[in-house]
Amino acid sequence: MSPHQALHDPVFHAYLRIVFGSLAAGGIVLSILHWGLKKQLGSIWSTYRSWLVLAPIGMAVIFAGRVPTIIGVTLLAIFGFKEFARASGLYRDWWMTGAAYAGIMTVGAASLMPHPRGEEPGTGWYGFFVAVPVFAIALILIVPILRNRARGELQRMSLGIVGFVYIGWMFGHLGFLANTVNAYGYLLYVIFATELNDVAAFTFGRLFGRHPLRSEISPKKTWEGALGALIVSMILPWLLRLSFPEFGPWQLILTGLIVGIGGQLGDLSISVIKRDIGTKDMGGLIPGHGGILDRIDSLIYVAPLFMHMAGYYHELR
Numbered sequence: 001m002s003p004h005q006a007l008h009d010p011v012f013h014a015y016l017r018i019v020f021g022s023l024a025a026g027g028i029v030l031s032i033l034h035w036g037l038k039k040q041l042g043s044i045w046s047t048y049r050s051w052l053v054l055a056p057i058g059m060a061v062i063f064a065g066r067v068p069t070i071i072g073v074t075l076l077a078i079f080g081f082k083e084f085a086r087a088s089g090l091y092r093d094w095w096m097t098g099a100a101y102a103g104i105m106t107v108g109a110a111s112l113m114p115h116p117r118g119e120e121p122g123t124g125w126y127g128f129f130v131a132v133p134v135f136a137i138a139l140i141l142i143v144p145i146l147r148n149r150a151r152g153e154l155q156r157m158s159l160g161i162v163g164f165v166y167i168g169w170m171f172g173h174l175g176f177l178a179n180t181v182n183a184y185g186y187l188l189y190v191i192f193a194t195e196l197n198d199v200a201a202f203t204f205g206r207l208f209g210r211h212p213l214r215s216e217i218s219p220k221k222t223w224e225g226a227l228g229a230l231i232v233s234m235i236l237p238w239l240l241r242l243s244f245p246e247f248g249p250w251q252l253i254l255t256g257l258i259v260g261i262g263g264q265l266g267d268l269s270i271s272v273i274k275r276d277i278g279t280k281d282m283g284g285l286i287p288g289h290g291g292i293l294d295r296i297d298s299l300i301y302v303a304p305l306f307m308h309m310a311g312y313y314h315e316l317r
Contacts, residue, residue: 001066001183012063014242015188019055026051054295062187066123066178067112069187073175074108080293081167087279090159095143100160103136104168111176122317124179129172136164166269166300167293174303180316182244189243190259190306193236194298197229197263204228218271226264233260246314254309262301270297 006012030048061072081100085091110129120126140160144153177186205225213221234256241247247255270293310316 001062001069001178003063003065006063006065006184009184011184011188011242015184015192016059018240019059019192023052023055058191062184066183069178070108070111070175073172073178074104074111076292076296077104077107077168077171080171080291080296081163083291083293084163084167084273085159087274087277088159088163089277090156090163093156095147096140096156096160099136099139099143100164100168102139103132103164104172106136107132107168107172108175111172111179120317121315122179122181124176124317126176126179126317129176133165133169136168137161140164170304171296171300173307174299177303177307180307180310182246185243186306186310189237189240189255190299190302193233193240193255193259194263194302196236197233197259198267198298200232201225201229201264201267214268214271217268217275221264221268229264230256230260233257233263244310248313251309251313255306258305258309259302262305263298266298266301269300270294 026048030044061068078101081097081104082091085097085100091097107129110125110132112123113125113128114120114123115125115127140157143160144150144157174187174190177183177190180186201221202225204227205220205222208224208228209222211223212219213223213226234253236259237244237247237252237255241252244251244255307316
């Protein structure tokens with residue numbers, strides 16, 4: 001990945017048209033609903049305006065190349081973990097949060113650096129990347145020993161491990177995708193399809209939603225919205241097959257299932273945490289979306305599942 005490659009890559013060009021075309025179409029639809037049909041859209045306008053900023057930034061980072069993409073994903077993981085730590089109370093324990101931050105930065109370093117002895121093809125040290133959780137969890141478990149403390153440490157260790165694995169390592173797979181041979185196809189599809197899955201779940205839920213999906217976790221989510229999002233996600237790999245021309249029918253089906261189910265599981269998992277600690281959003285940085293973690297939660301399941309599925313069937317590098 002590099003600016004020169006992006007300028008000449010047909011997949012990157014296709015997604016430029018898709019992303020900005022979708023933003024333009026969304027603006028037209030919202031304008032018709034608001035001014036033509038006099039519908040009260042509320043916070044939907046704020047959400048749309050945020051996408052007008054987020055989408056160009058995302059495309060610009062991917063255009064800039066492999067290193068900016070990995071650094072960008074790592075920074076999102078760091079700030080996402082910070083939101084998690086603040087909301088859960090872990091942020092008051094700088095030893096534990098420091099250990100988790102060290103693990104997240106190590107995930108980013110493993111994505112950036114090549115194998116020191118050249119035993120792996122391409123960029124990124126995959127062997128170390130998949131082993132980072134062992135070292136990070138060991139560091140988190142050592143913290144109480146170094147401080148000679150026992151009371152209350154189990155909760156802090158648990159929060160540190162969950163935060164690192166869930167936000168730092170699982171989401172960190174998105175950055176490692178920048179090392180793959182088909183980086184533009186994989187990265188852009190995963191991001192676009194996952195966000196579209198969120199939009200489809202919201203839209204079908206608003207139009208047809210009658211039955212709560214998980215009433216104690218996220219009361220506004222419905223089975224109708226989940227099913228509609230899954231149908232859209234199952235169709236999309238066939239429509240955007242240019243993203244992964246090497247995929248056969250079985251891999252396309254798996255891709256649809258990973259996005260359609262994994263995206264919603266990521267969202268619900270964060271909702272479990274928010275519901276348990278009694279907060280609506282993890283932050284307020286992004287108008288209409290909440291915090292960073294509220295925006296990237298759907299990718300947390302999708303990125304690792306997609307990467308390992310693709311790696312099982314095809315050489316990633």
